[in-house]
Amino acid sequence: MKDTLYIVMPAYNEEANIEQVIAQWHPVCEKINAEGSEAHLVIANDGSKDKTFAIMQGLQSKYPYLKPLDKQNSGHGATVMYLYKYALNNGADYIFQTDSDGQTLPEEFWQMWENRDKFDFQIGTRGSRQDGASRVFVTKTLRLVVWLMFHVWVKDANTPFRLMRADRLQPILAVIPEDYNLTNVAVSAIAVRWHYNIGWYPITFRPRQGGVNSINMRRIFKIGLKALTDFRTINKNLR
Numbered sequence: 208m209k210d211t212l213y214i215v216m217p218a219y220n221e222e223a224n225i226e227q228v229i230a231q232w233h234p235v236c237e238k239i240n241a242e243g244s245e246a247h248l249v250i251a252n253d254g255s256k257d258k259t260f261a262i263m264q265g266l267q268s269k270y271p272y273l274k275p276l277d278k279q280n281s282g283h284g285a286t287v288m289y290l291y292k293y294a295l296n297n298g299a300d301y302i303f304q305t306d307s308d309g310q311t312l313p314e315e316f317w318q319m320w321e322n323r324d325k326f327d328f329q330i331g332t333r334g335s336r337q338d339g340a341s342r343v344f345v346t347k348t349l350r351l352v353v354w355l356m357f358h359v360w361v362k363d364a365n366t367p368f369r370l371m372r373a374d375r376l377q378p379i380l381a382v383i384p385e386d387y388n389l390t391n392v393a394v395s396a397i398a399v400r401w402h403y404n405i406g407w408y409p410i411t412f413r414p415r416q417g418g419v420n421s422i423n424m425r426r427i428f429k430i431g432l433k434a435l436t437d438f439r440t441i442n443k444n445l446r
Contacts, residue, residue, distance in 0.1 A: 210301060210323070212239055212246040213294035217286035218307040222257040225250070228307050229263070229270055235313050236272035239320075247297075248273050250307060251290050254280025284390040291380060291390075299373045304391070306367040310413045318408060319370040327375040327403040330395060331368035331410035349392055356438040357396040364395040368410050375403060382444035387437050397445070 214232060218225060232248055239246035252260035252275065263275035278289060287304060294302045301323055305311045311331070319329040353361050369391070379397045383390060398405060 210244045211298055212236075212244065212301045212303060212320075213290075213297070213299040214246065214248045214303045214305070215287075215290035215294055216248075216250045216305055216307040217253050217283055217290065218250050218255065218259050218263075219253040219280070219283070219286075220255045220257045221259050221307045222255075222262055224309045225259050225262050225307055226266065228309050229266055229273060231309070231313050232305075233270045233272060235316060240272065246272060249276060249290060249293060250274070251276040251278055251286050251293075253278060253282070253286040281386060282388055284388040285386045287390045288380065288383065288385065288387065291376060295373055295377055295380075301370060302373055302376060303370045304367060305369075311368050312411050312413075315368070315408070315410050316370070319406070322406060323370060323372075325404075326406040327372050328395075328398050329370045329406040329408060330363065331366045331412075332363040332407050333366060333412040334409050349389075352438070353392065353396045356442065357400055359396055359399040361395050361399050362407050364392040365389065366395075366410070367391065368412075369395075382441055384437050384440055389437075393438075393441055397441070400445070 214235065216228070216232075221228070229248065229250070236246035236248050248270070250263060250273070252263065260275060260277050263273065267273055267275065276290075276293065278286070281289070290304070291302060303316065303319070315331070322329065349364050350361060353359065353364050371394075375398070376394070379394050379401075382397065383393045387393060
């Protein structure tokens with residue numbers, strides 16, 4: 208059966224990484240299209256202050272399944288939401304989300320694609336992270352916050368490596384605020400709470416492959432405070 212896949216990535220100030228990341232992930236689209244299904248690589252430039260979008264535009268002739276989008280800056284979570292809705296509005300059967308910093312490996316995608324008929328969601332778990340102790344702390348804290356707010360235990364709620372059935376994702380997005388900072392956390396928590404069939408896969412998670420991480424501990428703290436308010440809104444919507 209022919210399936211339509213959208214690989215989506217947010218990008219902010221990734222001029223040091225973006226060409227290499229496209230070169231790594233575009234062959235996934237090429238292979239899927241060659242096998243008779245349909246795949247697109249959609250990257251949303253989240254108001255970058257560098258040459259990220261210009262680089263993507265210059266690569267379109269080389270990479271025919273690449274679709275660069277440009278938008279005003281709204282943060283990672285809101286950009287992920289924007290990309291999910293773009294994919295849904297353009298006929299996606301499956302949506303795969305990862306980030307554009309080169310931390311994940313395309314070869315680990317295929318185990319999910321081969322099992323797409325068996326699960327509603329397939330999510331990577333970062334058992335051995337290579338991007339710093341502060342990020343490990345945030346992941347563990349999020350796990351606890353999700354338990355307190357949604358009363359579900361999620362192995363790795365915010366992993367940017369997930370393959371989702373579009374028809375299962377769509378109703379989840381309806382209860383998440385538009386400008387939410389932690390979209391994937393909410394998506395994971397609601398999927399578990401609604402008893403979706405979820406596959407969990409250990410994945411490699413490398414240090415970012417270039418550039419500077421735009422999220423520091425101060426910003427993480429501010430995002431966390433807003434997330435608590437938004438969690439309450441989501442809980443009301445769920446009821």
